Amino acid sequence: MGKSILVVDDSSIMRKMVKKTLESAGHTIAGEAKNGREAVQMYESLTPDVVTMDITMREMDGFTAAKEILKSDNKAKIIFLSNLDEQKYKQDAESLGALGYVNKHNSKQILGLIDGSD
Amino acid sequence: MTGVIKNPLMGISIVKSSGSGVYQKLLKYFIILMLISMAAGCTLLYEIRGIGILLESFFVEDSAYTDNGIDVSTSDGNGAGRDFQDKAEQIHYHWSIIKYRVAGVTLMAFLLMLTVLHLFIRNVVDPLDKMAIITREMAEGRLDQLLPIKTRGDIGHIGSLINELAMNxxxxxxxxxxxxxxxxxxxxKIEQCHNPENSKDNRNDSCANEIRDEKIRDEKMQDGVExxxxxxxxxxxxxxxMIRAFDYYDVRIEDDKVLGENVPGQKENG
Known part of the structure; x- marks a missing residue:
């Protein structure tokens, strides 16, 4: 069954790519945020099933935004989707309580994580 | 190269850049405008002064004429002379006020022009100049140079779009x-499997080099390669x-081919 997903990325082309991947797998896009601050606000109003979160963003980075979201909802399902080195940041992402870490060049891996998030 | 010069007229710091050249153009236009307005002000003052002198001389001459007792307009020659003198003084007084007012208005207009120029530089020219410099740096490959967005107007919007372009x-x-x-x-990895002696690290578990049975080893390696x-x-x-997600200038991607749009001879060549 498709899930509602909040896509967070400062790059519009990446949001477009992620949206395309998710929609082709039958998920719906609850909203798009272009920085961490917007993501926190949109999470509260939209309450999506899953959040795909970029890490390096202006205004508020992905880790800070994830902390804020998890503070308000400790059951929030957040998948980090970034170009940063997976080995270096995967552990940080998981220690925050995120569902997983996916490198953008393997963006299709998020589908597996979303399906396994039930 | 970027240098800072001080505008002697306003004390405004001007970034003299090799980028847009907006400041130089603006300064040129401002100086022309200032010279025109100053010339107009001076001409006006000169004309007013001329008319004033003419009127004053007319009344002074008339009062002198009547004071000498050759009064043709009234029966009381001395009264008429005083009347002319009073009028001359009044005209002189009013003329002085007009002169000062014109000078004051010219000065005010000049100061207003300076203020408008200052605001225009601060709110329009300065952000545009920065935008031109940073955009050129971005075009040259410096993507770490993002524009600081300070205004919410059209210029701020253009700035954030340029930043988005750089981020993308x-x-x-x-x-x-x-x-x-x-x-x-x-x-x-593939190279390691096929030429373990040439590779930097010839210990690759997925290559199945350790497997003694040649057939099984070949099958395993084949699977690994596939x-x-x-x-x-x-x-x-x-x-x-990712590449297909874009629309391109003058070309399009179709069936693995990059095709030109509106390229002469395209139809003939198929």
């Missing part, structure tokens, strides 16, 4: 970098779908 370009480059890095790693080729294909497909 960075994302694409990093995406391509990660894809090529992983592809190269997979190719290294798996790696599949991964390379996936990475390359990802990159291609």
């Amino acid at each position: 370009l960075q994302e694409i480059l990093l995406y391509a970098w990660n894809n090529t890095t992983y592809t190269l790693r997979i190719l290294d 798996e790696n080729i599949g991964m390379i294909r996936e990475h390359l497909e990802d990159m291609r779908s």
